[in-house]
Amino acid sequence: MGLLSKKDSKLILDPLADNNPITIQVLGICSALAITAQLKPSIVMAISVLFVMGVGNVVISLMRNIIPSKIRIIVQLIVVATLVIIVDQVLKAFAYELSKELSVFIGLIITNCIIMGRFEAFALGNGPWRSFLDGIGNAAGYGVILVIVGFFRELLGSGTLFGFPVLGNPVTKTGLYGIGYENNGFMVLPPMALIVVGIIIWVQRSRNKELIEEN
Amino acid sequence: MAINTDKNSYTIIFAIIMVIVVGSILAGFANGLKPKIKENQRFEKQQNILYAMGVNENEGPNDVTFVSTDKVEEQFHKYITKQLVIQGDDITENDEAYLIDIKKEETKAKDPDYTRKLPLFIGEKDGKEIYVIPVRGKGLWDAIWGFVAVDKSMTIQGVFYDHKGETPGLGAEINQRYFMDDFTGESFLHGGAFEGIEVSKSNNDPTNTNTDDNKVDAIAGATITGDGVAAMLRKDVKMYVPYFKSLQE
Numbered sequence: 001m002g003l004l005s006k007k008d009s010k011l012i013l014d015p016l017a018d019n020n021p022i023t024i025q026v027l028g029i030c031s032a033l034a035i036t037a038q039l040k041p042s043i044v045m046a047i048s049v050l051f052v053m054g055v056g057n058v059v060i061s062l063m064r065n066i067i068p069s070k071i072r073i074i075v076q077l078i079v080v081a082t083l084v085i086i087v088d089q090v091l092k093a094f095a096y097e098l099s100k101e102l103s104v105f106i107g108l109i110i111t112n113c114i115i116m117g118r119f120e121a122f123a124l125g126n127g128p129w130r131s132f133l134d135g136i137g138n139a140a141g142y143g144v145i146l147v148i149v150g151f152f153r154e155l156l157g158s159g160t161l162f163g164f165p166v167l168g169n170p171v172t173k174t175g176l177y178g179i180g181y182e183n184n185g186f187m188v189l190p191p192m193a194l195i196v197v198g199i200i201i202w203v204q205r206s207r208n209k210e211l212i213e214e215n
Numbered sequence: 216m217a218i219n220t221d222k223n224s225y226t227i228i229f230a231i232i233m234v235i236v237v238g239s240i241l242a243g244f245a246n247g248l249k250p251k252i253k254e255n256q257r258f259e260k261q262q263n264i265l266y267a268m269g270v271n272e273n274e275g276p277n278d279v280t281f282v283s284t285d286k287v288e289e290q291f292h293k294y295i296t297k298q299l300v301i302q303g304d305d306i307t308e309n310d311e312a313y314l315i316d317i318k319k320e321e322t323k324a325k326d327p328d329y330t331r332k333l334p335l336f337i338g339e340k341d342g343k344e345i346y347v348i349p350v351r352g353k354g355l356w357d358a359i360w361g362f363v364a365v366d367k368s369m370t371i372q373g374v375f376y377d378h379k380g381e382t383p384g385l386g387a388e389i390n391q392r393y394f395m396d397d398f399t400g401e402s403f404l405h406g407g408a409f410e411g412i413e414v415s416k417s418n419n420d421p422t423n424t425n426t427d428d429n430k431v432d433a434i435a436g437a438t439i440t441g442d443g444v445a446a447m448l449r450k451d452v453k454m455y456v457p458y459f460k461s462l463q464e
Contacts, residue, residue, distance in 0.1 A: 067220070068225055070221070071229070074230075075229075093248040171275075
């Protein structure tokens with residue numbers, strides 16, 4: 001990447017793989033379970049978090065020298081909460097159906113530990129540009145896992161992608177269903193999200209042995 | 216910069232400024248987007264009312280597809296010919312009756328001096344006169360609501376239910392076709408007496424072939440939500456009975 005220095009591009013690329021917030025740091029699991037039953041909400045959630053983290057990290061970074069350390073956690077909370085309310089309102093105004101579907105989970109971005117974690121660990125000690133990259137990188141790392149999990153859960157659980165049937169029609173028994181394939185209803189339930197995330201963690205660590213923690 | 220950020224006075228001033236700034240940003244956003252959000256909510260209501268009376272874009276047997284938002288206003292005015300507000304014996308026509316907030320009316324009605332406003336939407340589809348009654352009640356976790364379309368003799372022509380936060384896969388299924396479609400054909404009036412509709416666990420009639428028993432099949436695992444639906448119908452539809460009796464005279 002010519003645009004970014006080596007150090008900067010590391011900020012974006014690291015969280016995508018070797019320092020992924022979900023699979024390595026195991027943060028933000030709760031929302032990963034809740035909204036990944038289908039692909040569409042997963043993507044919207046990923047984009048919303050991307051926005052909140054990108055902007056939030058910059059705002060915190062710009063204020064890092066004037067934030068009183070006594071109330072810095074409260075200040076961080078206010079910044080996240082404000083951004084989340086803005087996202088929520090914009091969705092309600094321009095993507096009403098979707099906002100109904102995501103309902104409470106948009107509000108729950110506030111409690112997403114990745115965001116507060118990055119504010120505290122990175123944005124408070126780095127400049128706005130690097131904080132922005134770090135925010136985007138971590139949100140993208142989170143989003144990638146969300147989309148992967150959403151893809152498999154919707155495909156195997158409902159036989160659709162983005163709501164379009166891709167494996168045939170289970171009622172009239174066309175496509176794969178014609179030869180005896182059945183949707184796995186368990187995929188739609190939250191426990192399966194954990195199992196899918198577990199499989200991703202296993203694949204990732206068996207490919208890169210350095211990631212395995214020693215106990 | 217040599218600001219002592221540890222001083223108490225600084226902390227307090229910072230907090231105050233922060234609250235003012237954030238407050239005005241949010242107020243600005245809320246104000247700017249309010250008309251658009253209101254409009255979305257209005258369209259949703261129109262879509263739900265139309266859905267109950269059978270105006271929708273369903274294709275498959277399990278679809279719940281509303282009239283699209285760009286057409287809904289036009290379709291709403293095409294199919295809904297009259298909107299009434301019933302307040303005691305006083306019946307007035309009001310083109311914005313569908314905007315009446317049932318929840319607020321419920322709260323106001325707790326005052327014994329207040330006569331509750333009951334909105335009723337009268338429409339025509341395939342040459343048949345249809346009356347749509349809004350209902351609202353409690354599920355297991357939160358509010359449930361819906362619209363019930365009946366004909367002159369209070370026989371159900373179609374229903375639409377929705378919920379705020381019922382359990383996915385269980386109570387949340389009340390907005391699915393296999394549950395909603397069962398209500399069609401049941402009647403609230405039997406020989407002039409009002410009778411509710413029971414959401415029953417022992418009905419054994421999954422496609423509702425018996426429409427005289429005032430029972431529909433419950434959803435397994437959603438007893439409280441199902442009871443909530445039955446209670447909601449009994450409570451809210453009953454208030455409209457005097458009006459329908461006056462129609463038949």
